[in-house]
Amino acid sequence: MTLTQLEIFSRVAELQGFTSAALRLGISQSAVSHAIKALEQELGVELFRRHQSPIELSDIGRQLLMRARTLLGVADTLQQEACDARGMKRGTLRIGSFGPTSSNRLLPRILKRYRLQHPGIEVHVDEGPDRQVIQWLDERRIDVGFVVLEHERFDTFALFKDQMVALLPAAHPLAERPCVALKALCTDPFILTEAGSLELVSRLFDSARLTPNVRYRCSQLLSTLEAVSRGDGVSVVAQASLPETPDARYTVRPLSPPVSREVGLAVLDQRQSTPATLAFIQVAQSVDFSAAASLIEPGHLSSS
Structure with missing residues (x-):
């Protein structure tokens, strides 16, 4: 079993298709199929119900997916910490964002500063409803997400x-x-x-x-x-x-x-967060959102 196999398995599960996973990973569909088949043979179980369209995880596949994402998260943290020792010149950051407040008002200001400080970090942003961001955090599909506070099961950081x-x-x-x-x-x-x-x-x-x-x-x-x-x-x-x-x-x-309403950032566990994630949180907390806050003053509440 390799981390590459687990990453391919996670992508196929997320995108519910071998072709979609191949496109996202930048490899051939046959390579995806071969990796999944080899992983199934090694584990002795079927991870997917292939007769479904789109394909679905088997019962045991759903159980193993969370373990696989945990292992991938640990591996990513190790890589990020090694990058951090070299000045964090490389790495990946996965962000979950919801609605215009985070996607249009908060995130662009944070990313502008973050990219200046950490140009080598590859940033991926997924957008969805607020409850979808929560699910992505639980499933470890993202490293950090914008949420409406409070969420006791996460480590959170108020922003706005x-x-x-x-x-x-x-x-x-x-x-x-x-x-x-x-x-x-x-x-x-x-x-x-x-x-x-x-x-x-x-x-x-x-x-x-x-x-x-x-x-x-x-x-x-x-x-x-x-x-x-x-x-x-x-x-x-x-x-x-x-x-x-x-x-x-x-x-x-x-x-x-x-x-x-208070909007902030959330991570599953700050102690296990990657250096790139912690740097993003630090940058976010340093940004002045007073311009956005001015929109909620009484004089701005009437559109008529």
Whole structure:
């Protein structure tokens, strides 16, 4: 059993296909097939159900995948520590990002400084809903991820705080109010954004013992903005996730009582994190996000 075989096994499991894994790894499909077959023969088990489309892990394959990722993570840490001893001139960093707040406002500023300090580190960024980033961390698919705090099972590092706001069609009666209570948002059709702060929005209504009239579920914030602009419903979103340029078709109002949201970075275990990951966290904590924070001042809450 080799680390190369385990890496190929992990890629095939992640991408659910031999061809996709070959393209990602930059090797031939036959090389992927040969590596998986050799690993299965050595272990004496079938790792995949090949008759499925896309292919699926077998029961034992799912059990072994977490072990394989753990071993690959340890190997990567060893390599990174060796690189660190040489001035961290080489290495890889895998980042998980969600929604416009982290992908558009926070990450570009961090990466600009990080690349200047560590130009030899190869950076990979995967984007998905906030709950997907959590899953990637658990499965060790990424080294560090942007999350909405708090997450007790991870080591976390706070970066930025904004607030949740009501998103309303410009002509909606609630747009005349200076602030909006959650209860007032339960009458109209509600548009739930799957990306971003889905878990936080759901918890807000649950803790208030309220049930929004969810009619739409949008995978991206842009779809939510368009639906609200058309008058299809109302929503609750994070202020910093909204475009910097106001749009007259929708109105933003603070919630009453106010609800804040804190965004930070999370790792599975700081003690096992690679030097490249720890350097990224250090750089992130040194960046001044006051420009992004200015978007949540009272004067910036109205788009009408």
